[in-house]
Amino acid sequence: MHIRKNLYLALFHILEVKNSFEQTSVSIVGMGGNGQLASMILSAYDVNLTIIDGDTVEENNIRRQPLFTRNDVGRKKSEVVFEKIMNRNSPTKVNYMDEYVDSANIGRILKDSRFIFDATDSFLTRELINEYACKENIPWIMTNSYGDFGEVKLTVPGITSCLNCLTNGKNMIPLNCHWENVSPPVPSVISGLGLKLFLDFKENGKLNGDMYFFDFSQYNITRIGANRARNCRVCVDGIYEKINDGKIIGRQLY
Numbered sequence: 001m002h003i004r005k006n007l008y009l010a011l012f013h014i015l016e017v018k019n020s021f022e023q024t025s026v027s028i029v030g031m032g033g034n035g036q037l038a039s040m041i042l043s044a045y046d047v048n049l050t051i052i053d054g055d056t057v058e059e060n061n062i063r064r065q066p067l068f069t070r071n072d073v074g075r076k077k078s079e080v081v082f083e084k085i086m087n088r089n090s091p092t093k094v095n096y097m098d099e100y101v102d103s104a105n106i107g108r109i110l111k112d113s114r115f116i117f118d119a120t121d122s123f124l125t126r127e128l129i130n131e132y133a134c135k136e137n138i139p140w141i142m143t144n145s146y147g148d149f150g151e152v153k154l155t156v157p158g159i160t161s162c163l164n165c166l167t168n169g170k171n172m173i174p175l176n177c178h179w180e181n182v183s184p185p186v187p188s189v190i191s192g193l194g195l196k197l198f199l200d201f202k203e204n205g206k207l208n209g210d211m212y213f214f215d216f217s218q219y220n221i222t223r224i225g226a227n228r229a230r231n232c233r234v235c236v237d238g239i240y241e242k243i244n245d246g247k248i249i250g251r252q253l254y
């Protein structure tokens with residue numbers, strides 16, 4: 001049963017890649033450092049871009065989130081980034097949502113997405129996105145920056161491993177950027193690799209589901225082979241606990 005489903009998913013994604021990258025609907029969740037850098041690069045492509053964040057610009061964001069100025073402090077992040085993209089006068093169709101993704105609204109917010117770029121700072125939200133992406137068969141990129149560290153991973157449901165294949169519901173990451181300030185140069189590298197994996201997948205059909213772990217304090221990059229877990233409850237068994245868990249409301253760090 002799983003073999004037949006996987007063959008179907010592989011064929012589906014191959015056909016998707018054969019379709020033009022243009023007009024793809026891409027949602028970027030989170031407009032911090034990772035998200036706004038990704039949004040600026042993707043806004044030079046002819047894609048349908050949705051940028052999502054319920055957060056407000058704070059003074060201490062400015063150094064590592066270069067789209068924001070002091071004049072933006074107190075304004076909604078998604079709206080500010082939307083305006084910056086519109087000023088580029090690019091072919092991108094862009095809209096924004098001033099919301100945090102949670103278990104109650106994820107189906108509505110991401111329903112038109114053909115690709116999801118995760119730039120949140122919450123492990124719980126990432127798990128939720130992973131479940132939704134696997135349930136709806138939507139490829140997604142995880143990008144995570146915290147302190148001097150970062151992580152990037154592509155998930156193509158049914159083909160590569162998913163986030164839960166690696167974590168099995170346990171947070172591998174003890175830190176969060178709310179606790180450890182993100183080193184300002186880190187998001188550009190993390191976001192850049194995330195985009196590279198995304199574009200290589202969409203334009204060339206490259207499938208690389210490994211996890212990349214960055215330790216900027218030692219200038220190290222570790223590539224962690226990430227095979228599918230045969231007993232993964234999300235991408236194999238189709239159990240979506242986070243989607244059905246009404247506790248994830250608003251912005252929670254873990």
Ligand SMILES: [Zn+2]
Nearest residue numbers: 162165232235
């Ligand atoms: Zn999995």
